[in-house]
Amino acid sequence: MSLVRTVSRALKCRVIGAAGVAVFALFGCRNLSAPKSVEVPRKPVPTKTVDLATAGSISGRVTLAGKPPELHAIDMSAEPACAKEYSTPVIAPTVVADANGNVANAVVYIKSGVSDYAFRAPSEAAKLLQKGCMYEPHVTALMVGQNLDVANDDQTTHNVFMMSQNNRPSNRSSLPGSEPVVESLVAPELAIPMKCNVHPWMKGYVFLFDHPYFAVTHRDGKFELTGLPPGTYTLVAWQELYGTMEQTVTVAPQGAVSADFVFKAQ
Amino acid sequence: MSSSSAVQRGGTKPVPVAAHRFAIATAAWIVLLIIAGALVTSNDAGLAVPDWPLSYGSWMPPMVGGIFYEHGHRMIATVAGLLTIILAVWLQLREPRAWVRKLGWAALGLVILQGVFGGITVLMRLPPPVSTTHATLAELYFVTILSIALVTSRWWQRDLPLLEDASSPKLRTLAILTSAAVFLQLILGAAFRHGAFNLMPHEIGAVVVLVLSIVTGRAVRKRFGSVSDLRRWGVMLSAIVGTQFLLGLAALWAVSQAQHAVQPTVTYISLTVIHVLVGALTLATSWMLTLSCFRLIRPAGAEAVKSNSAAARTESSRA
Numbered sequence: 001m002s003l004v005r006t007v008s009r010a011l012k013c014r015v016i017g018a019a020g021v022a023v024f025a026l027f028g029c030r031n032l033s034a035p036k037s038v039e040v041p042r043k044p045v046p047t048k049t050v051d052l053a054t055a056g057s058i059s060g061r062v063t064l065a066g067k068p069p070e071l072h073a074i075d076m077s078a079e080p081a082c083a084k085e086y087s088t089p090v091i092a093p094t095v096v097a098d099a100n101g102n103v104a105n106a107v108v109y110i111k112s113g114v115s116d117y118a119f120r121a122p123s124e125a126a127k128l129l130q131k132g133c134m135y136e137p138h139v140t141a142l143m144v145g146q147n148l149d150v151a152n153d154d155q156t157t158h159n160v161f162m163m164s165q166n167n168r169p170s171n172r173s174s175l176p177g178s179e180p181v182v183e184s185l186v187a188p189e190l191a192i193p194m195k196c197n198v199h200p201w202m203k204g205y206v207f208l209f210d211h212p213y214f215a216v217t218h219r220d221g222k223f224e225l226t227g228l229p230p231g232t233y234t235l236v237a238w239q240e241l242y243g244t245m246e247q248t249v250t251v252a253p254q255g256a257v258s259a260d261f262v263f264k265a266q
Numbered sequence: 267m268s269s270s271s272a273v274q275r276g277g278t279k280p281v282p283v284a285a286h287r288f289a290i291a292t293a294a295w296i297v298l299l300i301i302a303g304a305l306v307t308s309n310d311a312g313l314a315v316p317d318w319p320l321s322y323g324s325w326m327p328p329m330v331g332g333i334f335y336e337h338g339h340r341m342i343a344t345v346a347g348l349l350t351i352i353l354a355v356w357l358q359l360r361e362p363r364a365w366v367r368k369l370g371w372a373a374l375g376l377v378i379l380q381g382v383f384g385g386i387t388v389l390m391r392l393p394p395p396v397s398t399t400h401a402t403l404a405e406l407y408f409v410t411i412l413s414i415a416l417v418t419s420r421w422w423q424r425d426l427p428l429l430e431d432a433s434s435p436k437l438r439t440l441a442i443l444t445s446a447a448v449f450l451q452l453i454l455g456a457a458f459r460h461g462a463f464n465l466m467p468h469e470i471g472a473v474v475v476l477v478l479s480i481v482t483g484r485a486v487r488k489r490f491g492s493v494s495d496l497r498r499w500g501v502m503l504s505a506i507v508g509t510q511f512l513l514g515l516a517a518l519w520a521v522s523q524a525q526h527a528v529q530p531t532v533t534y535i536s537l538t539v540i541h542v543l544v545g546a547l548t549l550a551t552s553w554m555l556t557l558s559c560f561r562l563i564r565p566a567g568a569e570a571v572k573s574n575s576a577a578a579r580t581e582s583s584r585a
Binding site: 071072074075078079081092094156157159161169171172173175197198199200201203 | 309310311312313314315316317322323327328330331332333336391527528529530
């Protein structure tokens with residue numbers, strides 16, 4: 001019965017092939033589909049502390065030159081519990097810039113120059129709220145050792161999916177009225193994507209630093225980093241769509257330095 | 267294969283038509299399951315339910331947003347599993363052919379494995395190799411059920427004369443190669459969709475499948491154009507591969523348009539889901555042609571039968 005043998009052989013080959021894929025799958029678990037977040041290199045344990053008597057600051061503004069992209073309104077019809085909270089269309093906060101080009105949700109941080117200093121993370125957790133099926137704030141920045149509390153203020157279910165590369169990625173339930181989901185992140189990491197798969201338009205970013213010199217801009221685009229020890233630093237500004245910009249900044253003892261970033265609209 | 271052995275075994279009766287119809291109904295349900303699975307991926311709802319096998323700690327979570335697609339997919343899969351259990355037991359009790367009974371249990375094993383991989387991929391947060399395996403097993407499971415449906419049909423169990431294929435390469439070989447190419451193409455498509463590979467292997471595979479299907483379809487028409495049981499599948503194969511190729515271009519366009527979209531668009535969801543569905547139907551068609559070739563065409567080296575008279579007997583036996 002050649003058909004039986006052939007079919008049997010074909011099925012065996014396919015089952016063996018599928019089993020081979022399965023074995024590969026079980027041992028090759030790296031999630032290649034997660035967007036890569038920027039890695040911060042690990043460093044030796046720091047011992048120095050900042051002398052506030054000599055500390056300086058960096059302040060400035062993040063702006064956008066040119067016309068921001070046309071962003072479409074979010075269709076929330078799949079979730080009436082959230083849709084009813086809005087009287088006007090909700091625009092995805094990919095680029096939030098006012099008429100003067102001031103950019104909100106940009107993250108400005110010291111990339112290098114403070115690795116010798118030891119810092120203590122705040123004891124209170126950073127707060128992230130799921131409200132109206134959107135993340136508030138859209139971009140969150142906190143220190144390593146600080147918890148991130150993700151609360152659900154909606155009358156609907158969310159899942160909290162953190163696509164971390166340096167930390168343990170997690171996907172957790174967030175039921176209405178439940179206790180906040182507490183994320184304990186232990187390694188520095190930049191631009192960790194965060195999303196809800198129940199509501200696919202819900203996206204946010206989390207930044208994790210091992211120092212306190214970072215800021216997320218608000219609607220006026222302004223930022224200020226204080227308590228910086230004198231020295232030369234690489235200052236970075238990140239924007240979700242436009243990527244990063246860098247500049248070198250030197251802070252004198254008790255000095256106040258101004259540094260602006262201008263992203264160019266594509 | 268001698269056609270008489272497919273019908274009788276130790277004097278037992280052929281498999282009742284009801285088992286065959288049940289297999290067809292199960293296959294139809296699996297088509298629904300494949301659509302449901304494609305909707306999960308296209309709606310980015312694969313992780314909308316973080317836990318497994320329960321959904322948010324219950325058997326019936328609120329069916330909102332992505333939960334509707336993910337949990338809906340799980341419910342349809344559960345029914346598919348139940349249907350397969352019934353089919354496997356039914357065949358075990360009533361099917362005289364041991365290899366068909368084994369096929370029933372193989373289908374059950376596949377759907378159980380498929381369920382486990384579905385759970386693993388959710389709990390591990392969709393690692394591309396696991397998600398790709400889940401998609402691949404779905405196709406294997408589908409063709410296994412289709413095979414059961416075909417081999418339990420009255421047509422399969424009739425005393426059909428075997429035809430000779432004097433050409434080279436043999437149509438049986440071409441059909442098997444086409445099915446293998448389609449299957450590999452489905453794996454490459456799943457690997458792209460789940461982030462394991464980029465698109466190029468799948469694009470190359472599309473050309474290979476297109477060429478093979480043209481060659482195979484042409485071979486069916488030229489060698490067995492008067493044999494309706496083969497001609498039908500040959501025509502369908504050509505039509506469905508051509509359609510799938512165009513759908514692939516449309517899906518590619520939809521993917522490029524949706525790159526910066528804030529959420530999956532209706533166009534993106536529709537075109538990608540239809541492309542997945544027709545991909546499964548392409549595999550089904552090529553596999554049905556393959557099985558039909560093995561049923562009707564005498565293997566190389568066996569005693570020759572004139573194809574004209576054999577074709578006439580094949581036609582009359584269907585009456």
